[in-house]
Amino acid sequence: MAENRQNRTELKDLGEFGLINHLKQQVTLYNPSTRYGIGDDAAVLSESEEETVVSTDLLLEGVHFDLTYTPLKHLGFKAVAVNVSDVAAMNAIPQQITVSIGLSNRFSKEAIDELYAGIYAACEAYKVDLVGGDTTSSRAGLVISVTAIGRAKKEDVVYRNGAQPGDLLCVTGDLGGAYMGLQLLEREKQVFLSNPEAQPELTGFDYVIGRQLKPEARTDMVHEFKESGVRPTSMIDISDGLASEIMHLCTNSEVGAVVYEEKLPIDEETLKAASDFKIPSATIMMNGGEDYELLFTIKQDDFEKLKNNPNVSFIGYIADKESGAKMVSKGGQVIAIEAQGWVHF
Ligand SMILES: Nc1ncnc2c1ncn2[C@@H]1O[C@H](COP(=O)(O)OP(=O)(O)O)[C@@H](O)[C@H]1O
Numbered sequence: 111m112a113e114n115r116q117n118r119t120e121l122k123d124l125g126e127f128g129l130i131n132h133l134k135q136q137v138t139l140y141n142p143s144t145r146y147g148i149g150d151d152a153a154v155l156s157e158s159e160e161e162t163v164v165s166t167d168l169l170l171e172g173v174h175f176d177l178t179y180t181p182l183k184h185l186g187f188k189a190v191a192v193n194v195s196d197v198a199a200m201n202a203i204p205q206q207i208t209v210s211i212g213l214s215n216r217f218s219k220e221a222i223d224e225l226y227a228g229i230y231a232a233c234e235a236y237k238v239d240l241v242g243g244d245t246t247s248s249r250a251g252l253v254i255s256v257t258a259i260g261r262a263k264k265e266d267v268v269y270r271n272g273a274q275p276g277d278l279l280c281v282t283g284d285l286g287g288a289y290m291g292l293q294l295l296e297r298e299k300q301v302f303l304s305n306p307e308a309q310p311e312l313t314g315f316d317y318v319i320g321r322q323l324k325p326e327a328r329t330d331m332v333h334e335f336k337e338s339g340v341r342p343t344s345m346i347d348i349s350d351g352l353a354s355e356i357m358h359l360c361t362n363s364e365v366g367a368v369v370y371e372e373k374l375p376i377d378e379e380t381l382k383a384a385s386d387f388k389i390p391s392a393t394i395m396m397n398g399g400e401d402y403e404l405l406f407t408i409k410q411d412d413f414e415k416l417k418n419n420p421n422v423s424f425i426g427y428i429a430d431k432e433s434g435a436k437m438v439s440k441g442g443q444v445i446a447i448e449a450q451g452w453v454h455f
């Protein structure tokens with residue numbers, strides 16, 4: 111773990127309250143809406159004219175991350191980023207988070223400091239305030255639960271249910287990188303387990319590995335929508351994979367969609383990794399997951415306002431409900447999109 115034997119403080123020497131106090135001392139607050147943070151029975155947030163947006167996600171060791179190849183600092187950052195991403199997907203500005211952790215005695219104070227270094231780095235990056243949480247022991251691996259709170263003007267909040275036939279379907283960034291990063295890390299883990307002397311072969315794949323280990327939330331788009339005067343008609347973040355998120359927008363909005371494979375954005379490194387693994391790039395982009403990019407729809411009239419935005423790809427359009435959700439392949443074949451999200455059970 112993140113410390114050597116000489117420099118290890120046992121959690122039992124610190125105790126639950128010692129650990130909480132230690133964590134509290136390092137918190138920086140960025141938002142005036144945080145009246146009171148860590149230290150009482152509840153955090154106090156100020157009353158606001160705006161809507162409050164709340165989202166929570168749970169990260170479990172073995173399901174969401176593997177500590178053999180995940181640095182704790184990256185994990186802390188990712189746990190915050192994936193929650194901030196849900197707030198951004200509502201077109202809201204994230205302001206506060208709570209972080210709850212379940213720990214075993216395998217972790218020392220120094221290891222927790224690494225985790226929180228990532229959490230505080232994300233707080234700084236997204237200007238959110240850590241206002242509370244919970245700390246318990248865990249007998250089932252590391253558990254991290256983050257809740258994010260954000261604000262937006264009532265008229266700015268964007269739901270999954272506002273897409274209309276004729277709207278343009280858009281996505282930020284590029285797709286499939288996080289999935290290929292995971293495949294590479296898992297492959298190297300297997301190699302390492304069978305031969306601990308083997309050197310990892312990850313050179314040339316920094317970008318895709320970074321996409322898996324340290325994803326960024328697209329809070330920048332919330333500001334860009336505001337600046338360009340665009341209010342998306344619907345929006346969702348891509349945690350499960352594009353196909354699954356398109357299905358969510360279509361089901362919630364009671365519409366269909368057409369996506370063009372040739373318009374889907376992919377990075378060179380993702381393409382290279384896909385070809386090494388002999389997985390079709392369309393499969394990776396549609397079903398990969400964990401990209402934490404934003405999928406959204408806009409009125410056709412707003413195209414001019416976003417067409418030169420380098421963060422945005424126009425990948426298709428919204429159709430009527432009866433025509434369902436389809437992808438047009440590079441060869442012109444029309445394929446029904448199925449929700450191939452991450453299967454938990
Ligand atoms: N155990 C639960 N209890 C109550 N609501 C839940 C639970 N799990 C998920 N939800 C709600 O279901 C909706 C969809 O959740 P989810 O698929 O996890 O979305 P996301 O991909 O944005 O995290 C959200 O409104 C979420 O709050």
Ligand SMILES: Cc1ncc(C[n+]2csc(CCOP(=O)(O)OP(=O)(O)O)c2C)c(N)n1
Binds near residue numbers: 167173176400
């Ligand atoms: C060790 C490990 N196994 C598998 C994955 C891939 N993975 C785990 S959960 C998930 C999908 C998103 O998780 P979920 O809890 O459903 O997020 P939500 O949709 O609620 O945001 C993916 C692609 C991973 N990142 N690490």
Ligand SMILES: [Mg+2]
Binds near residue numbers: 167
């Ligand atoms: Mg969720």
